[in-house]
Amino acid sequence: MWKVILKKGMEGATVRNIAQEAGLSLGALRHYFPNQDELIVYAMDLVQEKVTKRIRTKSEGDFSPKEMVMNVLLDIVPINEEQLIETEVWFAFMAHVKHRKDELPIPEDGVFTVVQQTIHFLDTHGLLKPGLDIDMEIERLYALVDGIAIHALLDPNRLSKKRVIKTIEYHLDSICVDPL
Amino acid sequence: MWKVILKKGMEGATVRNIAQEAGLSLGALRHYFPNQDELIVYAMDLVQEKVTKRIRTKSEGDFSPKEMVMNVLLDIVPINEEQLIETEVWFAFMAHVKHRKDELPIPEDGVFTVVQQTIHFLDTHGLLKPGLDIDMEIERLYALVDGIAIHALLDPNRLSKKRVIKTIEYHLDSICVDPL
Numbered sequence: 273m274w275k276v277i278l279k280k281g282m283e284g285a286t287v288r289n290i291a292q293e294a295g296l297s298l299g300a301l302r303h304y305f306p307n308q309d310e311l312i313v314y315a316m317d318l319v320q321e322k323v324t325k326r327i328r329t330k331s332e333g334d335f336s337p338k339e340m341v342m343n344v345l346l347d348i349v350p351i352n353e354e355q356l357i358e359t360e361v362w363f364a365f366m367a368h369v370k371h372r373k374d375e376l377p378i379p380e381d382g383v384f385t386v387v388q389q390t391i392h393f394l395d396t397h398g399l400l401k402p403g404l405d406i407d408m409e410i411e412r413l414y415a416l417v418d419g420i421a422i423h424a425l426l427d428p429n430r431l432s433k434k435r436v437i438k439t440i441e442y443h444l445d446s447i448c449v450d451p452l
Numbered sequence: 453m454w455k456v457i458l459k460k461g462m463e464g465a466t467v468r469n470i471a472q473e474a475g476l477s478l479g480a481l482r483h484y485f486p487n488q489d490e491l492i493v494y495a496m497d498l499v500q501e502k503v504t505k506r507i508r509t510k511s512e513g514d515f516s517p518k519e520m521v522m523n524v525l526l527d528i529v530p531i532n533e534e535q536l537i538e539t540e541v542w543f544a545f546m547a548h549v550k551h552r553k554d555e556l557p558i559p560e561d562g563v564f565t566v567v568q569q570t571i572h573f574l575d576t577h578g579l580l581k582p583g584l585d586i587d588m589e590i591e592r593l594y595a596l597v598d599g600i601a602i603h604a605l606l607d608p609n610r611l612s613k614k615r616v617i618k619t620i621e622y623h624l625d626s627i628c629v630d631p632l
Contacts, residue, residue, distance in 0.1 A: 283463050366606050408622040411611075412596065415619065419599030426546050431591075439595065442588040446626070 273315045274361050282368040287311060313377055316365050319358055320382045323348060327386065337397050338444065341390055345440050348383050349417060350424045351433040359421045383421075387414045399448050409447060416443055453495045454541050462548040467491060493557055496545050499538055500562045503528060507566065517577050518624065521570055525620050528563050529597060530604045531613040539601050563601075567594045579628050589627060596623055 276285045276293050286308060291301040305311045330343045350356040369378050391410045394400050400409070420439060423431045456465045456473050466488060471481040485491045510523045530536040549558050571590045574580050580589070600619060603611045 281461075281463060283461060363602075370606050405622065408619060411615065411619045412623060415596045415599030415603060416592065417595075417599070418602055419595030419597070422543075422598055422602060423595060426550050435591065439588060439591045442585065443592060 273311060274357060277361055277364050278357065282364050285311070309376055312365060312369065313379075316362075316369075316379050319362050319365075320379050323358065323382055337394070337399055338448070341394065341444060342437075342441065344386060344390060345417065345444075346437065348386055349421050349436055349440070350428075351436050356425065356428075359425055363422070363425070383417060384414055387417060394448060401447055401449055404447060413443070416440075453491060454537060457541055457544050458537065462544050465491070489556055492545060492549065493559075495541075496549075496559050499542050499545075500559050503538065503562055517574070517579055518628070521574065521624060522617075522621065524566060524570060525597065525624075526617065528566055529601050529616055529620070530608075531616050536605060536608075539605050543602070543605070563597060564594055567597060574628060581627060581629055584627060593623070596620075 273285055273290050273293075276289050280289065287301055287305055288298055290311065291298045294301070305314065327344050327347050330347055331340060335343065347355070350359040366381075369376055372378075388410050391400075391406060391413060395406060400406075417440075420431065420436055424433075424436055453465055453470050453473075456469050460469065467481055467485055468478055470491065471478045474481070485494065507524055507527050510527055511520060515523065527535070530539040546561075549556055552558075568590050571580075571586060571593060575586060580586075597620075600611065600616055604613075604616055
């Protein structure tokens, strides 16, 4: 489904086209996914699961809090081919289902959850500068991460991997006590 | 063209469909826009021109530097129906042309220019806190503004107009000397 979306956009991501791409019979795929909606919800859950699993793996090990936070944030921005594809597919899904949230069991945006946990983690460990507004720091980091994702997706030549990392580090330094 | 994009997505925004929506003959529209590419570039220029004109109008008048900066930034985030439509159409264009930048005369992203000017304006007026990295502040505000735009577009119930304004003010306060 991802491949089809990247090639033809959401409009082209029909059960028929996906069956063809996967080398399955239309009947076989329809047995599990009667229409595009079921496929979309399943595929969105898969993106989330994939990212969550990657983050869990990367958080194991002996890291300083700052390394931990950087690892997690760098797992959700498009700094490699795999994450570029996830980001592109996720935004395509979100744009496609945005008027149908009441109707479809769309998963929560995992990026928001990760950002919330990140800020609370820094707060709990006493690493945030005094006087910050936690709620606003979550909103700000959430916008920052997805803004970076969109820019890296649309213009990877301007916003290189190196610059993505530099920007996130700069932001973390601006909200954290020194030395982190 | 905007109406057609909002209804049918970029794939549906053919010269034929747009002629129909506008009540023009296909031949008449083809005379000016032989294919979709010409239409896209023209329509992207129009979005830019519209926003630039609105910003120019709003910057006239007797405002404090902070009011001026807020006015300008609030002109480029989707806090009303008109700006929601511009944002949606602009992202649809950007996603559509992203692999063809060498080929088509795509206008620069006006949001980046506005953000650059904003940070330089604050810097020139001595309003930025000491020790900030101007280049990083531009990157950060650019990501913040477009991240907010995407979130307000995809989930306007969560990210209300009030919360958009609060977040931008919070960010400006964090980088500006007090009182602005």
